[in-house]
Amino acid sequence: MDIRTLCLGILTMGDATGYEIKKFFEERLSHFYEASFGSIYPALGKMTDDGWVRCSAQAQDGRPDKKVYTITPSGRMAFLDALGKDPRKDRIRSEFLAMMMFSDLMSTARVSSLIDTRIADLQSKLDEMDACAADATTPVDQFILGFGQAVYRAEMNYLQDNRHLVEAQALMSGRAAE
Amino acid sequence: MDIRTLCLGILTMGDATGYEIKKFFEERLSHFYEASFGSIYPALGKMTDDGWVRCSAQAQDGRPDKKVYTITPSGRMAFLDALGKDPRKDRIRSEFLAMMMFSDLMSTARVSSLIDTRIADLQSKLDEMDACAADATTPVDQFILGFGQAVYRAEMNYLQDNRHLVEAQALMSGRAAE
DNA sequence: TGCGAATTATATCACTCTGACATATATCGA
DNA sequence: TCGATATATGTCAGAGTGATATAATTCGCA
Numbered sequence: 136m137d138i139r140t141l142c143l144g145i146l147t148m149g150d151a152t153g154y155e156i157k158k159f160f161e162e163r164l165s166h167f168y169e170a171s172f173g174s175i176y177p178a179l180g181k182m183t184d185d186g187w188v189r190c191s192a193q194a195q196d197g198r199p200d201k202k203v204y205t206i207t208p209s210g211r212m213a214f215l216d217a218l219g220k221d222p223r224k225d226r227i228r229s230e231f232l233a234m235m236m237f238s239d240l241m242s243t244a245r246v247s248s249l250i251d252t253r254i255a256d257l258q259s260k261l262d263e264m265d266a267c268a269a270d271a272t273t274p275v276d277q278f279i280l281g282f283g284q285a286v287y288r289a290e291m292n293y294l295q296d297n298r299h300l301v302e303a304q305a306l307m308s309g310r311a312a313e
Numbered sequence: 314m315d316i317r318t319l320c321l322g323i324l325t326m327g328d329a330t331g332y333e334i335k336k337f338f339e340e341r342l343s344h345f346y347e348a349s350f351g352s353i354y355p356a357l358g359k360m361t362d363d364g365w366v367r368c369s370a371q372a373q374d375g376r377p378d379k380k381v382y383t384i385t386p387s388g389r390m391a392f393l394d395a396l397g398k399d400p401r402k403d404r405i406r407s408e409f410l411a412m413m414m415f416s417d418l419m420s421t422a423r424v425s426s427l428i429d430t431r432i433a434d435l436q437s438k439l440d441e442m443d444a445c446a447a448d449a450t451t452p453v454d455q456f457i458l459g460f461g462q463a464v465y466r467a468e469m470n471y472l473q474d475n476r477h478l479v480e481a482q483a484l485m486s487g488r489a490a491e
Numbered sequence: 492t493g494c495g496a497a498t499t500a501t502a503t504c505a506c507t508c509t510g511a512c513a514t515a516t517a518t519c520g521a
Numbered sequence: 522t523c524g525a526t527a528t529a530t531g532t533c534a535g536a537g538t539g540a541t542a543t544a545a546t547t548c549g550c551a
Contacts, residue, residue: 136408138537144415154500164414167407174537176502201500218419222408222427224434226509229345230314230400232460236342237322238453241396249400256402275416278478282410282471289467293460300456315507332529352508354531379529404538 138170139178140217143187146206147214153179153202162267166260166283179204187213238301250298257291316348317356318395321365324384325392331357331380340445344438344461357382365391416479428476435469 145156153175160170179202182188187210192200206214231253238246264284271280323334331353338348357380360366365388370378384392409431416424442462449458 136411141411144411147415147418152500153502164411167405167410169404169406169538171538172500172502173504173539177537214415215418218412218415218423221430222412225409226347226404226406227345228347228404231403232345232457233314233319233322233342234396234400236453236457237325237392237396238456240325240393245396252399274478274481275414278416278475279410279414281475281478282468285467285471286464289463290460293463297456297459300452300459303452317507330529331531347509349509350531351510351533355508 136217136220136222138174139182140214141168141170142175142178143182143206143210143214143217146188146204147211150203150205152204163279166264166287167279182210186210235301243302246301247298250294250302254291254294257287257294261287261291314395314398314400316352317360318392319346319348320353320356321360321384321388321392321395324366324382325389328381328383330382341457344442344465345457360388364388413479421480424480425476428472428480432469432472435465435472439465439469 142156145151145159151159153172156175156179157170157172160168160175179188179190183190183204186207188204188206190202190204192202231249234241234249235246241249261284264280264287267280268277271277320334323329323337329337331350334353334357335348335350338346338353357366357368361368361382364385366382366384368380368382370380409427412419412427413424419427439462442458442465445458446455449455
């Protein structure tokens, strides 16, 4: 399930422009999938060439043409086919945890500040999601949103309960490297 | 904190070859950071050019030379400098959740199978981590490991408690696309 | 009414990183 | 003995990011 295929899936839910697909990624998928314009626009171009989507350019005063993409029957088949393939394992990159590995090379103040920021970020994402909860009318949307909330809450609780493990570490900074 | 910098950090803990660094990623960081040979070897080469690491090649019978890398004082400074920069937000790609968005286009059996596999994968990772727990002697290692366990447990509990939200969905497959 | 910021909209590009492949040999279990 | 796994380094096509470019509109605020 690369970005190309996921864009195709989004188009099964209705016509959209590249810009609208980007907004969808940001507003609905941001807690488990991200995509930049640099991958969305080329993906739409490629799929147009492959006959999976059709593009109708709508001229607009001054602005660039608005290109509305529609999925074709062959694109729909390609997407159903993709749903038959098993998902690859999650790809995750947490620079925060990577830095925590080296908490004994940082001051306690620095470590605390990083954790405070992390907790604040998690809280603001949770607040955002709470606000979205009313919009999640279908069970599927609730499932997706709830998954993100469960994970973020677990992270936040863990940090609050265990931050002492890395904050205390700097006090032992005399240890020799092994 | 790109892969280059993280390799440098790993070398602050002791000399290592590219192969050993890869093993470290797999055994210790796999739940929050991944790196392939295709990024590790070029990273070591680049850092050698920059004077951040030194390389001592050790001839071996038959096999390619074993190249042991050592961090230099200037490399150590560069790493401490990197720890002063704020981490970027986590990058996450979950093809599993992406597919769940389209559970109404799959059969209930398919959805159930995907969730069963996901739960089994989470369980095997948790088992693996439980086995590692004895090796995590420092508070920092415990913090890192515990974080992963907390997140995986939260995911598993969520799936067990809420899978009905996506498994029931297929029963309503008569709905028209909006 | 006027000004800056945000939004709408498409696109390119250098760079990073992945995942598959190539190349060897040794060692371990069945 | 034979296949799988481990040791060990490396390349490369292709995917994707993040910054940048361009340009008009609309919104909030003073």
